[in-house]
Amino acid sequence: MKGKSVKRNWPEVLSPEDRITEAKDKTRKIVDHLLHIIAVHESNKALLFSDTLAKQVPPSHAAHTFNLLRDNQYRYELVRLCALWDACKPDRESIPTIAALVDSDAVQELLTEETQRHWVQLPPRVIRSEEGSDDEVQKLVESITHAQSAAFGVKQAQKALHWLKSAKRMEARVRRCDRYLALVDSRDRYIAHNLSLAATRKAPLTTAKYGDDSWLLALSIRIIDRLYLGICGTNLDWSGSQRIAEKRALNFWNGISLKVLG
Numbered sequence: 001m002k003g004k005s006v007k008r009n010w011p012e013v014l015s016p017e018d019r020i021t022e023a024k025d026k027t028r029k030i031v032d033h034l035l036h037i038i039a040v041h042e043s044n045k046a047l048l049f050s051d052t053l054a055k056q057v058p059p060s061h062a063a064h065t066f067n068l069l070r071d072n073q074y075r076y077e078l079v080r081l082c083a084l085w086d087a088c089k090p091d092r093e094s095i096p097t098i099a100a101l102v103d104s105d106a107v108q109e110l111l112t113e114e115t116q117r118h119w120v121q122l123p124p125r126v127i128r129s130e131e132g133s134d135d136e137v138q139k140l141v142e143s144i145t146h147a148q149s150a151a152f153g154v155k156q157a158q159k160a161l162h163w164l165k166s167a168k169r170m171e172a173r174v175r176r177c178d179r180y181l182a183l184v185d186s187r188d189r190y191i192a193h194n195l196s197l198a199a200t201r202k203a204p205l206t207t208a209k210y211g212d213d214s215w216l217l218a219l220s221i222r223i224i225d226r227l228y229l230g231i232c233g234t235n236l237d238w239s240g241s242q243r244i245a246e247k248r249a250l251n252f253w254n255g256i257s258l259k260v261l262g
Contacts, residue, residue: 010088011088011101016106019102019104020102020111023227024232026094026097027098030094033084033093034084035236037080037084038217038241040077040080041077041214041217041245042245042246043249044074046249046250046252047249048070048073050253052253052254053066053253053258056260060262062260074213075191077213078183078187081213081216081220082183082184082187084220085180085220095224096175099167099168102168102227108161108165111164111230111231112160112161114233115153115157116150116157118156118233119152160233161230164227166226167230170222178203179203179215179216180216181203181206182208183208183213184202185202186208189201221238
């Protein structure tokens with residue numbers, strides 16, 4: 001009697017090589033999404049939490065539209081931030097999707113081998129003396145340089161594996177966290193959908209608060225940084241990107257003068 005076939009879900013149906021290809025593509029794209037969210041977040045900090053513009057808008061009919069502008073900007077940030085955490089699906093460029101793609105011993109082994117191979121295959125960079133040197137000395141220097149690159153490659157491969165496993169652990173903890181789930185509840189109930197009070201909540205005992213967005217953004221940066229390092233072998237200066245976004249936002253919002261008509 002033949003046993004029942006076990007149905008495999010995505011991404012288990014993919015080969016390790018295809019999973020890596022998908023993971024690299026989605027990781028590069030989610031980096032772009034994250035840079036956009038960082039820019040929106042810094043803009044919202046200047047618009048929502050600074051009185052530079054607010055003190056130019058006295059109690060008036062126009063103040064309603066100003067508050068609407070700020071509310072819409074904040075809601076947009078929540079929508080885009082929560083989208084980074086969409087459930088794992090083939091068409092989602094999200095942290096859980098990427099984490100699932102590389103959550104495989106075979107995939108992680110291939111990625112660490114790729115990292116190690118990158119350093120082993122680097123041509124030795126030996127600066128020749130102006131006085132010259134004989135071939136035997138040159139070969140010895142190249143051999144030592146190659147051995148050093150190979151040893152460094154082993155360490156980088158170990159780091160890549162650590163980054164992948166660390167990102168997966170952090171991703172799993174965030175998705176179980178009531179603070180994160182309350183943000184998703186807020187997104188679902190008040191922004192993405194019009195849910196009644198009777199609708200089931202993911203975190204019934206927790207309410208989202210201002211500042212939770214900054215908390216989730218900071219964790220998203222840390223996790224995506226680890227995924228980017230482990231999967232693509234590179235990363236970004238995230239602090240520098242935040243400083244650039246902050247400067248641009250302040251240069252814009254602090255340069256605006258409002259004249260309220262009534």
